[in-house]
Amino acid sequence: MNNILVEVQRNLRHEPSTRTFVKSGCYPRIGVINPDSILDIPYLELAEPDEGYHGLIRENETLVEVRPTIRARGPLCSFLILNNKHHGEAPFEIMVIDENEARLRVRYPLNCEKRRNYKFDIAAVGCDGSYSNTVPVHITVTDVNEFAPIFSQAAYVRSVDEGKIYDEIVKVEATDRDCTPRYGDICKYEILTDRSQPFTINNEGVIRNTEPLDYEKSHNHILSVVAYDCGMMQSAPVMVTIKVNKPCRAGWKGIAERVDYAPGTGPLALFPAARLEACSSDERCPGVTRIQAAVTLQASRVGVACDRDTYTLQAQKSICGMESNTIDLLPSPGVGNEWTKSLKPDSGRDGEQMFEFDGESTSAVVPESLMKHTLGTTFSVSTWLRHAPPPDHDKHRKEHILCLADDHKMNRHHYALFVRNCRLILLLRRDFGEGDLNIFRPAEWRWKLPEVCDDEWHHYAVNVRFPNVELYVDGELYRALDGKGPEVIDDWPLHPAHGINTTLVVGACWQGTESDMKHHLHGWMAGLGVVEGEVQSPAALRCAARCREGLSLAPDLYLKSVSVEGDGASEVETLVRRVAYGDARSFPTPGRRNVHLDTTITCDNGRVIKARPAESYVMVLSPQTPTILLNGSSDAARDYAHFRAGLPVFPDLEVKVLSRDRDSLREADTQKLDSCVVSVYPALNPDHEALALRGHSVLPASDIRATLTRDGVSLTGADTVYNYQKVLREIEYSNKKPAYYLNRVFKLTCSELNGRFTSNEYVQTLTVVHPRAAGDLHAQRPSGLADKLDAVVRDKSGEAAVAAQVPRAFAAHALHSIHSADMPSPRLLDIHHDNNNVALVIGAVCFGAVVVLIALGIARSRAARHDATSRDSRATVARHRVPANDSEMAWDDSALTITVNPMDESAPKSGVSTNGAVACDSSDESCSDSDTDRHDSSDEEDEVIQGKQHKYRNISQLEWDNSTM
Template identity: 35%
Template sequence: MDKLLFYLSCTILLGLSRSTSEPNAYAPEIISTLQNSRDIPLFRGSIQEDETTVHLEPQLFARDNDTVGAARLICRYEIVANRKNIPFEIELKNRETGEGVLKVREGEHLNFEKRKHYKFNIFAYDCVDPPYSKRSNRAVVTVKVLDVDKFAPVFDKTTYSADLLEGTVSSNIIQVHAHDDDRSPENSGICGYDIVSDDAPFLITNDGILQNTKSVYHTDHYSFILKIRARDCRGMVSEPAYINIMVKEKCRNGWTDFPDHIEYTPGTGRHTLTDSAHLQVCEESCTVDRVTVKMTLQTKHIGKGCDRDTYSIISQRKLCGASDGSVDLLPAPTLTSNWTNAIPTDDGNDGDKIYAFDGETNHVVVPEGHVDHTLREHFTISTWMKHSPSDGTHTKHTHSGKEHLLCMSDGDGMSRHHYALFIHNGKLVFVLRRESAKESDLEVFKPAEWRWKISEVDDGQWHHYAFTMNFPELHLYVDGKLVEATQDNFEILDDWPLHPTDRVHFTKLVVGACWKGLDETYVDHFHGFVAGLSLLKDRTESERVIQCLNNCQENLDFTDLEDMPSGTSVSFNSDMTEFSITGRNASDVEMLVRKVAYVNNRNFPTPGRRNLNIRTSVHCGQIEEILPLKESYIFVEHSSKPVITVTGKNLVLGHQSELDTGLPVFKDVSIHVDFMLASNSVEDSEDESEEIGNDTSDMHDADANTSLLDNKIPAVDDSVDSSSTKILLDMCTVRAEPVLDFYVEHLELPKDDIKTFNMKLEGIETAAGLVILNADTIENYMTVLHDIRYIHTQAGDLYMRKFVISCSSQSGRFVSNEFEINVGARQVEEEPRVVPVANIQNSGAQQSIVEPKFQNHLAGAAGTNFGMVAIIVVCVGFLLFMIVLGVLRIRAAHHHRRVPTNDNGQEMEWDNSELNIIVNPIDQELFEYEEHPHKATLPDDSDTDDDISECFQDDEDNDSSEEEMETAVKTLEWDDSAY
């Protein structure tokens, strides 16, 4: 027994010795003075939602009974929870004591309104390798989030409206209400309301009830606008709200103080229809629960229902900043694009070409050289279209009931539609069949047909349609507004892609029908009107540009949608010419009507009368009372008419070498604009305005969105500086008289300059001259004109070439003067030989005659005085000899070479009854300039030959010689009958 006890004692001592000497014998232990019901250590914490450190009770510590090495140290804490998103972490402060601090994890934010309490477990780990091999006991932590008053009160509405009967004191005019988004009771309460407005006979209770302190009368104040604020119990104050109090006078049904007409001055921007109109609805007989006002502006007599189309479609696109790559599929016929010749057009300006399709025979084939037919994943198709339901008479070539506006199909072998735009059973349909090059895509089903059921398709009115494709997303804009797709108005059908085939060798792109390649016939013709059909490939047009192209420059305007009273609504049509306003009472409706304005952003709107009708109805339960029709009108006054003037040098001379390479004959041309004030009286224009209202043929020009170029023209008078007022030109013509002979002469456009300046101008050259098109600034037009070169390869035969320049704006509405420029050749190749003769004139002066052989070499007035003395000596020495031989030389020279003929082949006549100086026709122009300087421009005479007449001048008296020269000029006889 003693041995057994000894053995046990040794074993126990040995075990104790081993346990105390092992490096990681004990696990960490979390210590807390608080415990839950299961004796688990407990920590309670609290933190405000804007703090980052939790206040724990008690403070967090952990210990490890190991005495040596890393085993006695605490290395980290772990948070374990059943729920995710615990936004806390424990930061270890001391490894020896295991002190830890509970903090909000970086990037996390506490929100009392979202979560108020957190509960989770924590564990501690020692530092022995392998890491964290021993874990402590479990401890429980609860954290309470404390609310911070961070939200100020907010009113339920920003604007309140109320009525107050004049002469009464009301204890409950209206009650307002504000709320606080803080959740805690101490922070979420509203403790009071205050009126900020000064000197208002009103007070508001802490419950938000508005009262007036004394009687008010309509004659003194027809309304009050009170600014109010709400405050919570911690003192935070709300943003202001407003109470609009209408002081009601004695009841009279109908509108009062609504003007019978409004005069509108072009260039003045928004013009409110009324600032003082009052709608009175008596409620003695019934309780009014709804008031409706419909305002209609009559503009259908102008253009396409709007004063819009001043410039061509191409120019409108430029003004709106549209993409450059857009291609017009229905261009106006020119020498280079004449495939639209066969389609009937309206009687409007070419700048707004409208094509009429009869639904039976006519269509247009767009050449592939004009545009690549293929469409890919990104493009925009846009057009103006007017279409009415079929009456059954146009069915000859419409087998399927489809009316194709646009169709690209196989040209031969097959009849597949690659893409198409058509109308079918009141639906607008777009088809796009993908052409896949990958075999893996051939069996992939993807969207191929998009259908819209919209009323605009068949309403017989002009509408603008734009299809923007970012495959497979296709958006439709009608009149600049995106069509919201719903189950009732939109559907998409999927289909296979087109499979590659060797049977088809080309395709056809047709406007107004569809080509059936297998039968080689045109089918499904379109019946309606189309204008401005354009295609933008491989990119899409921005929504801003689409809206700009549709912006009607003349419309009603309403901008205060955010300040509308509760229970009111405002609706309007796409052209902004019909407004419907509905409210619970007359005062609300009246307030909204006062915010309606008339806008006409055209620089030069069509003057005249636009009728404005106001229809008002009052609903009392099931009873509707229609108030008398209120008729008014807007009179658009005449704007200051721009007068475009082209000026410059009338005579341009060039050497043969210059004409061979190109002479800038228009480099001195200048274009400027003045404004002529027109009559603005209503009485003087009543008859004219009525004619305008009934005649649509003159209303075809209207404006694009020129505000994008910041060239709005203000109302001006005679004092306006035209240099600061911008208008756009849209055409300049250079007319050649007679027509150009392309074998030896032509006009050359500065294509490089146009590209360099990024101008969107186009030039067309014919034998009749040159045409520059599209809306652009005067400066850009002048740049192009200055760099146009006139080339004549046989300048020696050139007598005189005339060009006539004319420019216009707004599709010919404003046209400049016709400015003439004469172009001639100047030659300095030989010195002329002089034959002095004695010619007895009334003045008794001696003169000289130039051989006809050299008469084209004289192009100026007096030459240089170089060698004057020697010339005089020679002249005097041979004077008698010249008198004898003069007449003989004249006759011989006359038969040897005749004066060049004019374009009609008519020869110039030489009258030798008296001895006169023979002068180049160009010199005659110069002489005419001396007598009539306003009719011609004197050319530079620095390169002219010596003046032969100096042989007979006194070199010491230049003034006298100039007077003699002038006298001689006046006696010259030039027969211009052939010109």
């Protein structure tokens, strides 16, 4: 110790005071010298000497920031840095600022990346060479972000297949030489190229594509990628090249874009020249182990592919053998079906009877006259339904197909068929008289069906033989996948309620307490039918639900899709070429049917290649439209007796169906009509007119239903042409008061396939032959025809022979419209003289009823005075259809002037033969049938013609010259 102090003192005498002494080696710790025994010695001021000093210095700085500040007491000349061989050399020096304080600095720049921490001891040295106590110093070099990230590779290249989404195409990696995580870690990667590129990179450097790549659009995608350390220093960009492999163009060749199909020609092969390119030479698919192909038929619109767009529910009764007493609850709106006018039929489809229910207001109340409200314990309900989940996805929403509920006071639902939460539910509550009120019995059946909410058409039928209930879906008995039946809820019978009626609704349910509809159906429905007392047979349900249009590999097999599978391309090609389209209906709906072909190829190495889908479509051509011809006599004349007894309207009617393309007559037995309508206008007067079927026995033998109203007869039901012709010939018309009618005109039209093909409009006129019209052909014909036939009449053998003939009636020429009929005019009076010496006096209306009465009185008085002398000179005035040889009344025209109306264009230039008639306004109550009660239907009365419907345009009217009256 003494040697060390002596050496330090000696050195201090030769070195300046700012010099720091650094001594290597191990020295014993210099303790505190007792000031009483030694001269004053420097002393380092430090509260915790064992903790020492701590300093921080940045790589690019020279001064060390030391805490706490280095201070010493006593005589101070310098500081001594004592190096430790375990920690290496300390490149620092201590500068004495004043007598008691010093600073630490580096002798050369430090490098954090090489050495980050330093540790050494320091001691204060007095001017006399004495040493203070030693204190440790800990120095930490602070990093500076002086290095940018560097990628591990100069460039990256990867290859990908087109059409795929990759989770990772390539991973780039960069490093940073900075010594601390703050500047030495990589925190971010970024793609600098155009952001329209379908790629993205995450913070780990993983690059992936955001959309399938297309070789045709770009063979290569070149990306510029940079990395950032956590100090956000950017690296130099690296190039990443992503190559899109040229795809193996697996796909079909020889597929026609359009295939035309003529109805009635049988199955038609869709792909007779199909050829598959399987990419067997591609290195990525060295061999093929399995090829799967699926052909799918997609109708261009809903409802095209099944017979429901061709036949009505009534037609299906005969075609499929359904129960004859099946009641159609969704008939087309029209005569007799006024209660369905609130529904929304889809009129955009040929022959289809589909109704849209909007879920808010569409519904129809079924009249009790159509169907009694009680169903009993055995019944069947069937319908076509297309339904999707509710837009608001309300699982508790009820949508009723059919519902019977109380009409007021209460909201009890007696029975219902509805949809809720994609379940088809049948509710059937027993009445209070059908069992013990305290015993639970099954009351609700719930079927969980995927078909209910797939927004496709399906046929549902519920057969009930209480307590057994069966559900048929698309013609097949429904069986759950788990083998379980429907969920059945028990309930007690309804309690008795007096004075409460029920309301049956289609498409909603009536709420009696609110007097409003609730639980509306949102979807499409067609062919809703109910049969009571019987159930539909499984065969009939399969027939009603079958679709006779589709794809097949065998005859009479119609599928929506066909899948084929093989070990090689040749096997699959053979099967695909056999796929055919067919439609067994005679008159399918024309239009487009899309065909989609998907193919999957499995390679030896497990690689799966999706072949390009092939698209085609079948264009169903318009069928050879049949021409329905109705032939027969256009008019028939009969006397009063025939009209009173009833006469056939179409006695010689012939119904034929012609093929338009060949103009050849088809066999009537092979054709079916489904509707014929006989209309009459104005409507029949039920007091004395009626339409009936003479042989009621003809209907039960056929599938034709007849509806007779005041407006005519409606025949419905799919049946043969022969049966329709037979029933039409049995329609008879009767009139108890034929004297007041000129004729009755009936119009007949028939249709096939629910109105898709209609017949010509056949008009039949029944003319009333009045008794005294038999002798004057000239008077009974329209004057235009009478003038042309005068020569023919003169050639007849004589007046007696002419009178003996039954005249041919030309009543159709006397009508303004073929639907009009001549009605009696009560304002014309028939005047008959007891002695038959006074002819008929023509009454003419000249400004009012008073003038007419005066004129008639004067005419009677003058006729009495001049009866003997003026008979030959009288002007003969003949009423319509009065024979010329009858006794007549003669006018004394000495005081009477007869003026011809010059506005009558067809009036004859010579002669004053008139047929007078007073017009009767159809809106006048005096023209009602009650006014004609006084006209008996005796054979002596003449026919009265309504002026408004008179077509004898050449009959001159008489005007009174009342200047001499």
